[in-house]
Structure formats: structure tokens, C-alpha cells
Amino acid sequence: MATLHRGTREISCKIVYYGPGLSGKTTNLQVVHQRIPRDKKTEMISLSTEGDRTLFFDFLPLNLGSIQGFKTKFQLYTVPGQVYYNATRKMVLRGVDGVVFVADSQRSRMAENIESLQNLRQNIQENNLKLDNLPLVIQYNKRDLDDIFSVEELNEQLNPDGLPWYAATAHNGKGVISTLKAISMLVIEEFNRNHGVLRKVIKSFSDKAESVNVSAFKPINAPSTSDSEAKKDKKTKTPMAASPFKAPKISKSKPSTGVPRIGSGTGLNTPLNLKMPEEEIELRPYIPKDKDKT
Amino acid sequence: MNDFSIYAADAVKIQALLQAYRQSTNCEYVLLSHRDGAVIAEAGEIEKESSTLSVLCTASFDSAQQIGMILGEPGFQAVSYLGKSRSVYISAVGNSILLMQVYPDDRLPKNIDSYSTKLVELLIDAVPAFTQDSSNNLSR
Numbered sequence: 001m002a003t004l005h006r007g008t009r010e011i012s013c014k015i016v017y018y019g020p021g022l023s024g025k026t027t028n029l030q031v032v033h034q035r036i037p038r039d040k041k042t043e044m045i046s047l048s049t050e051g052d053r054t055l056f057f058d059f060l061p062l063n064l065g066s067i068q069g070f071k072t073k074f075q076l077y078t079v080p081g082q083v084y085y086n087a088t089r090k091m092v093l094r095g096v097d098g099v100v101f102v103a104d105s106q107r108s109r110m111a112e113n114i115e116s117l118q119n120l121r122q123n124i125q126e127n128n129l130k131l132d133n134l135p136l137v138i139q140y141n142k143r144d145l146d147d148i149f150s151v152e153e154l155n156e157q158l159n160p161d162g163l164p165w166y167a168a169t170a171h172n173g174k175g176v177i178s179t180l181k182a183i184s185m186l187v188i189e190e191f192n193r194n195h196g197v198l199r200k201v202i203k204s205f206s207d208k209a210e211s212v213n214v215s216a217f218k219p220i221n222a223p224s225t226s227d228s229e230a231k232k233d234k235k236t237k238t239p240m241a242a243s244p245f246k247a248p249k250i251s252k253s254k255p256s257t258g259v260p261r262i263g264s265g266t267g268l269n270t271p272l273n274l275k276m277p278e279e280e281i282e283l284r285p286y287i288p289k290d291k292d293k294t
Numbered sequence: 295m296n297d298f299s300i301y302a303a304d305a306v307k308i309q310a311l312l313q314a315y316r317q318s319t320n321c322e323y324v325l326l327s328h329r330d331g332a333v334i335a336e337a338g339e340i341e342k343e344s345s346t347l348s349v350l351c352t353a354s355f356d357s358a359q360q361i362g363m364i365l366g367e368p369g370f371q372a373v374s375y376l377g378k379s380r381s382v383y384i385s386a387v388g389n390s391i392l393l394m395q396v397y398p399d400d401r402l403p404k405n406i407d408s409y410s411t412k413l414v415e416l417l418i419d420a421v422p423a424f425t426q427d428s429s430n431n432l433s434r
Binding site for chain 1: 356
């Protein structure tokens with residue numbers, strides 16, 4: 001679920017790196033953080049344990065160009081891979097726009113990959129989404145290790161539907177940016193596709209208000225008359241301490257609900273031009289900021 | 295896809311309310327963010343990246359909700375943090391929005407619950423879409 005802010009002219013999209021523990025999700029974000037130009041990124045946040053295992057999530061905000069005057073902000077998240085952090089994974093997945101599944105290529109880790117993929121599907125469903133409808137890219141990481149599956153074998157077991165996949169060695173940066181480019185483009189395509197469709201519906205709604213059924217786009221919890229009355233009732237019954245806050249007078253000429261709130265503005269069909277550094281650049285090991293000081 | 299959209303006209307209303315609130319309550323910084331981590335509006339100055347604060351605000355509130363569930367309390371409406379020179383109050387606005395307030399003190403204003411409730415009501419009156427649960431994609 002992207003957030004479209006017409007006031008600040010920003011589109012905000014959420015991409016989550018998912019996968020089993022120690023598959024390289026955090027390493028992916030660390031590499032992106034190192035390689036994205038300074039003007040396109042801010043600080044990376046890691047909520048991790050003493051042993052540098054992800055406890056809650058890693059977070060990296062990126063500014064990646066604009067579409068029709070709207071700045072695009074991508075928020076990259078990882079989740080903790082360990083099985084017992086499922087509640088956290090579910091929270092981080094809320095409102096996700098695209099997923100990168102980081103699989104470990106080692107033969108000994110296939111069971112964990114499969115379990116994590118099943119867990120992703122389940123958690124997505126519990127967030128009222130369907131994995132099949134969501135932009136998803138698979139990354140086969142740790143390609144430099146011994147005793148790994150071939151990509152054909154990995155595709156057979158983890159990617160029967162032929163989703164986009166990338167081979168990677170995240171710790172030296174290989175495949176990381178290609179993966180990010182692919183998921184970013186898929187998310188933007190999905191955004192454009194949905195907004196394009198919705199614009200048509202909205203246009204036909206305004207052109208032929210009586211003949212088009214727009215009930216599917218009615219705000220889910222828009223207050224009804226009875227709700228408003230109940231609210232007024234509640235206001236009169238609930239005592240409240242005097243507040244020094246005097247609200248400014250605001251014109252109510254333009255209703256905020258009752259019409260679809262999606263995609264009714266300028267066209268957003270221009271493809272995003274993502275300018276990212278080239279692949280195959282050898283990287284320095286990532287040093288977390290706090291360890292720099294010691 | 296149920297993307298969450300903020301109209302420019304609504305953004306102006308929100309900004310006016312946040313500014314007025316900040317001036318009335320001596321709040322250093324106030325941030326309105328979507329539960330998915332996106333910044334909706336902010337007022338005041340703080341030397342931090344707002345999107346990072348927004349995401350951490352969401353994480354903090356979600357953690358409190360999980361604590362509540364473990365304790366059999368499914369609906370914490372607000373969480374607060376008291377520091378030596380700054381205090382923070384985070385509350386829910388409808389189903390999908392969070393309001394974070396930062397005060398330059400080691401304690402929060404005495405009636406912050408009431409002030410905050412008043413602001414939340416005004417925000418919902420100004421932008422009724424805040425009552426939508428847009429953090430879940432129910433249309434799929």
C-alpha cells in the first residue's frame with residue numbers, strides 16, 4: 001500500500017526483505033546503504049541484538065527520482081529471520097508494496113528456505129494480502145559458498161511460478177543492486193497499473209455518476225450519520241479537561257470522503273528512471289556506525 | 295491496491311491544526327505518520343530525519359500493542375517516554391494514523407491526554423479518511 005501525498009508531492013513505497021535467519025537480508029541493506037549516492041539516502045536504522053542479529057527490523061529510506069513531479073521515497077525493511085520472531089515479521093509486513101525473498105543457496109538450508117517462504121505466504125494472508133498479487137523477487141544468495149544448489153534446482157523448489165530471480169553474493173555486493181532495481185520497478189509498475197485503472201473508474205464515475213457502481217471504493221470506515229450522532233453523544237457524555245488548544249478555522253468546502261481518494265490527480269504513468277551504481281564493484285566490509293567510534 | 299492518498303487541501307488543513315496545537319501546548323515537534331511508516335505531516339523543528347522517526351514511532355506503538363495483547367489489553371491508545379531533556383507521547387488517530395509529540399522537558403504536560411484527544415478529534419473532523427483502516431489491503 002503506497003502512500004500518495006499530494007501536499008508534499010511524494011509517493012512512499014515499502015519494500016520488505018524476507019527470508020530465513022542468516023540468509024543475508026541485513027547485508028543486502030548494508031550494501032545498498034554503502035552504494036547509493038549520499039543525496040539519495042539517509043541513515044540506516046538497525047534494531048538488532050548485541051550479536052548483530054536483527055531483533056525488530058533494519059530500515060533504510062531511499063529517495064529514487066520522481067514520476068510526474070512526485071518524489072518517490074522507498075522504505076527498505078528487513079525482518080528478523082528466526083522462527084520465534086513471527087509477530088514482528090507480521091508487523092513489518094503491514095502495508096508492504098513489494099517483497100524480496102532472500103534465499104540461502106546452501107544445500108543444508110533448503111528446509112529453512114521453504115519454511116520461510118510458507119511463513120511469508122501465511123503472514124501476507126494475515127495482513128489481508130495475497131502473495132500472488134504482490135510484486136515479489138527472489139534472490140539466491142551466498143553463491144560463492146561450497147555445497148550449494150544450482151539455480152535450476154533452487155528455482156524448481158522455491159520458484160515454480162517463474163518469478164524474477166537473481167543470483168547474489170551479498171557480502172561483496174554482487175546481485176544486490178540488480179535485485180533492488182527489479183523489485184523497485186515491479187512496485188512502480190504495480191502502482192501505475194492500479195492508479196491507471198482507478199483513474200478510469202473515477203473518470204467514468206464523475207462522467208456517469210448514476211451508471212457506475214463505485215461501492216467497492218467507498219471508504220471502509222467512513223462515518224455514517226448514525227456514527228456522527230453517536231460521536232456527538234459521546235462528546236457530550238465524556239468529561240474533558242480544558243485544553244489551551246484553539247484550533248484554526250478550517251474551510252469545509254471540499255469533502256474528504258464519499259469519493260474515491262485514489263489516483264484522481266495528475267497522470268503517474270511515466271516509468272521511473274532508477275539511477276543506481278553499476279554492479280560488480282568490490283566493497284569494503286560494512287562497519288555499523290556505533291562501532292566506528294570505538 | 296488501496297493506496298493511501300492525501301489531498302493537497304487536506305494537507306493544508308492538517309498543517310494548520312498541527313501548527314496551532316504546537317503553539318498552544320509548547321510542543322517542540324509534532325509528527326503525523328501512517329501506521330505503515332510514511333510521514334503525513336510535521337510541525338516544528340527537530341534535527342532528525344522525519345521518515346526515520348515515523349518508522350520508529352510506528353514500531354514503538356506496535357511493540358506496545360504486542361505488550362498489551364500479552365497482558366490481555368488489546369487497545370492501548372497511547373504510549374509515552376520520559377527522558378532527561380525530552381519527552382515523547384505517541385497516540386493513535388483513527389485506525390491507520392499515529393501522532394507523535396515531542397516536548398522539551400523531563401515530563402509531559404499534565405493534561406496531555408485531553409489535549410491530544412482534542413487534536414485527534416479535530417484531525418478526524420478535518421480529514422475523515424483517517425478513520426479508514428488503510429494499513430490492510432482488504433480489496434485483494
